[in-house]
Amino acid sequence: MSTDIQTDNSVHNRTTGNKPAARSPFRETIFALLHDKLALTGLIIIAILLLAAVLAPMIAPQNPYDLTQLDIMDNRLPPGSRSMTGAVYLIGTDDQGRDLFSAILYGLRTSVIVGISSAAIALVIGASIGLISAYAGGRTDSFLMRIVDIQLSFPAILIALIFLAIFGQGIDKIILALVVTQWAYYARTIRGSALVERRRAYVDAARSMALPDRRIVFRHILPNCLPPLTVVATMRVAYAIMLEATLSFLGIGLPVTEPSLGLLISNGFEYLLSGDYWISFFPGLALLLLIIGINLIGDALRDILNPRREG
Secondary structure (H helix, E strand, C coil), rough: CCCHHHHHHHHHHHHHHHCCCCCHHHHHHHHHCCHHHHHHHHHHHHHHHHHHCHHHHHCCCCCCCCCCHHHHHHHCCCCCCCCCCEECCCCCCCCCCEHHHHHHHHHHHHHHHHHHHHHHHHHHHHHHHHHHHHHHCCCHHHHHHHHHHHHHHHCCHHHHHHHHHCCCCHHHHHHHHHHHHHHHHHHHHHHHHHCCCCCCCHHHHHHHCCCCCHHHHHHHHHHHHHHHHHHHHHHHHHHHHHHHHHHCCCCCCCCCCCCCCHHHHHHHCCHHCCCCCHHHHHHHHHHHHHHHHHHHHHHHHHHHHCCCCCC
């Protein structure tokens, strides 16, 4: 009889008393991403492209921007061709005789650095302005939001064009131009979330404890505004990469010494109708895969972090 009671108790402990610890929101989000087929596809694409960009100096057959390694006689060779020295060009060469595969790897590095850096800086600036605007309210909120409205009323590419026309080309200049065009989106997004959080009971409790406003804003309100901000940040990284590629394609983004995927596409644009499609096609394909991967992750995050999501 006592054996049966002990057995029942052990079963009860296993089923009720020893429940697994709840996962943190971050781990829960990662778990959901890994179990979403489209999101997992996006993660794989981004992981492969980022790894290729980071390891470009080690895996690229040549440094496409070292003039001593280039031979103008190898220009516009189709995929699978051999150079004068016997090297194989997997996806051909461009009009300057550069190995297109190597050029894409190096261009990918530039595009990723510009996209992530500009989005991160714009996020910090925009989130800070949005939080201050929502928490302060009154005239401060009205003044800051009117600036945001003015910013959002102009096309982003127009603002970037004017900025680069004034300050010139360069990777630092284009990062600043992209920051100027993007910060308002973060400010508008986080302000909406912060206005809701400001009315929560925990904010009133923090004020009653005479906590500093800075601590209330950045230690209490900000963490609860991160889900929508994360989704917007993911999408804006993709947009920043596309905008940089557009500016470089137009010839006013990065200089020739710091080429990105947009500049590589521009180099082969004039040869599309002459049959040398690969000069623009493969850089364009790399850019397309990068944007698709980021958007797949962003769409999944939007669904996972949606507070109205069932389950």
